[in-house]
Amino acid sequence: MSEPTAALAQPSFGAARLLPVHGERVLLYEAGDGPPLLYLHGLADVHTAVADWLPAHASLAAHRRLLAPAHPGCAASTGLGDVDALEDLVFHYLDLLDALELERVDVVGNCLGGWIGAELAVRRPDRLRRLVLIDAPGLYVAGAPIADVFMMAVRRDGADLSDLRALLFGDPRAPVAVELFPDDRVDTPTEVLRYQALSFAGRIGWTPPYLYDRKLRGHLRRVTCPTLVLWGARDRLVPLAHGEAYAAGIPDARLKVMADMGHSPLLEAPEAASDAVLAFLDQP
Numbered sequence: 001m002s003e004p005t006a007a008l009a010q011p012s013f014g015a016a017r018l019l020p021v022h023g024e025r026v027l028l029y030e031a032g033d034g035p036p037l038l039y040l041h042g043l044a045d046v047h048t049a050v051a052d053w054l055p056a057h058a059s060l061a062a063h064r065r066l067l068a069p070a071h072p073g074c075a076a077s078t079g080l081g082d083v084d085a086l087e088d089l090v091f092h093y094l095d096l097l098d099a100l101e102l103e104r105v106d107v108v109g110n111c112l113g114g115w116i117g118a119e120l121a122v123r124r125p126d127r128l129r130r131l132v133l134i135d136a137p138g139l140y141v142a143g144a145p146i147a148d149v150f151m152m153a154v155r156r157d158g159a160d161l162s163d164l165r166a167l168l169f170g171d172p173r174a175p176v177a178v179e180l181f182p183d184d185r186v187d188t189p190t191e192v193l194r195y196q197a198l199s200f201a202g203r204i205g206w207t208p209p210y211l212y213d214r215k216l217r218g219h220l221r222r223v224t225c226p227t228l229v230l231w232g233a234r235d236r237l238v239p240l241a242h243g244e245a246y247a248a249g250i251p252d253a254r255l256k257v258m259a260d261m262g263h264s265p266l267l268e269a270p271e272a273a274s275d276a277v278l279a280f281l282d283q284p
Contacts, residue, residue: 014053014061019069021092021099024079027070029053032061035129036102037281038093039068042111042135043149043197044168044180044264056266059274064106064281069096071112073200075193083203086119086138086213093120097127106281108132110266111238112201118216118223118246125224132228132277133246135263137211137238144241146211150198170234170262180267211238220249227253228280230273232261254280 014031031053037060045054053061060066072092073080083089093116097105106129109117114136121131137146147167160183165172168181185191205211227250231243240257247255256276258265265273 014057014066018076019096019099021095024072024082025077026096026099027074027076029068030066031057032064032066034064035281036100036105037064037066038097038102038105038107039066040093040107040109040113040116041068041071041074042109042113042264043201044267045110054266054270056270056274059270060108060277063278067100067105069093071116071200073203074196080200080203083200086116086204087123089116089204090120090123094124094127103127104129106130106132108134108277109136110134111136111263112204114138115211115213118220119213121223121225121227122216122219123222125222128225130226130228130281130283131223132230132280133243134230134265134273135232135235135238135243136246137205137242138213139217139242139245139249140209140212140214141239141241141245144239146239146242147237148210149237150202150206166262167237168263169268170232170260171268174268176267217245217249220246221251223250223253226280226283228277229253229255230265230276231255231257232263232265232268233257233259234261235263237263 014029016029018025019028057066070077072083104127107117114133115138117131118133118136118138121128149167161181162172165177165181169177229243229247231240233240243255247253261268
């Protein structure tokens with residue numbers, strides 16, 4: 001693992017392995033003991049989710065067997081060429097659960113990972129014990145469009161990444177935001193990981209409809225597991241109206257809004273966000 005930055009400093013722990021799944025390989029980080037928890041990463045946390053553990057990961061792994069795979073095409077995971085739609089990712093993660101011999105798990109999905117988690121819960125609710133969706137795209141909400149993260153993520157000569165940080169964080173000047181998305185170019189491996197994450201996002205969300213499934217909102221009624229919708233009140237990428245739509249569409253879902261947080265509560269307020277997640281998962 002690489003050296004953690006100041007805002008993300010933490011003890012190193014856990015282990016990584018390449019798990020073969022139907023002719024592809026999945027980079028899987030694993031830590032902790034207890035009931036299994038599948039963590040599906042998003043855009044802002046991809047290079048930490050697969051290269052270093054986040055402080056929030058450490059909090060979750062203190063209470064759960066935390067499984068944090070890299071999505072197809074991200075880091076050392078392969079298989080992006082076979083992904084044309086979210087349904088392919090649903091089957092991918094069902095295959096991963098089978099490979100891990102896990103019948104039912106808690107799923108925490110952040111950003112794009114939340115969209116995948118929602119689609120998984122719609123199609124195979126029997127495989128999920130509890131579900132947490134954190135600032136997830138995936139729905140069409142009239143009057144609350146999802147912002148263009150692809151345009152903001154492109155570095156232009158003389159331009160900084162303040163606009164991208166403003167999409168991903170409540171305070172774009174916060175140390176964690178600047179450290180993860182600095183204006184200066186970072187080392188090549190980290191730039192490659194970010195490019196891979198955007199390529200993955202583009203594969204499932206660039207072609208219209210942009211970052212949503214036209215039918216998902218109508219299918220949310222099929223989710224049968226207890227669900228927490230955790231959202232940053234100041235999310236400028238996926239507005240709070242989308243969290244409200246998820247909570248309204250999923251039977252008996254709970255909506256928890258984190259004041260002053262943007263699109264990345266697990267990064268911006270790791271202790272408070274992970275505490276909220278664990279309090280929900282620990283309920284009988």
